[in-house]
Amino acid sequence: MNIIITFALLAIVVALAMAGRALLKDGRDGAPKSNRMLHALALRVALSVTLFLFILFSYKMGWIHPTGIPI
Template identity: 75%
Template sequence: MKIVIAFALLAIVMALALAGRAMLQDGRDGQPKTNRMVKALALRVGLSIALFLFILLSYKLGWIHPTGVPLK
């Protein structure tokens, strides 16, 4: 379970890096701007929502359990 969540977080960060790279490179040297940044950010949002839904589903199916925070 931890590996799946770590992989999803890594994919989210990579999509954010792709969006940043597209933002810095598009429109340079007189080239027309593309929509690569929009697609990368949309991918990041989709991955984030999918990860959130996967965590909720995992909790409902009993794959993960809350540990709780001990109060002093």
Template identity: 60%
Template sequence: MKYFIAAALVLIIGALASAGVFMMRDGRDGKPKTSNMMRALALRVGLSILLFLCILLAYKMGWIRPTGIPIER
């Protein structure tokens, strides 16, 4: 589960970085083309929602559990 979460976070950051690249690259010709940037941002939002739902499902199924900070006496 740790590797799935790490891979999902890398994909989310990659989608955000590609949206930034598209934002900087588009519009140099005088014609704004934001479809690539919007598609990358939509992918990022979709991946974030999917990751949240997977973490929620894993918690409900008992695959992961919160550990918290141990109380020392």
């Protein structure tokens, strides 16, 4: 379970880095702007929502349990 969540978080960071690179590279030297940043940010949002839903699904299936703070 930890490997899946770690991989998903790494993919989210990579998508954010791709968006940053597209922001810095697009439109330089008279080149037309592309939609690379838009697609990278849309991918990041989709990965984040998917990770959130996967964590909720894992909790419902009993694969993960909240530890909580003892009262």
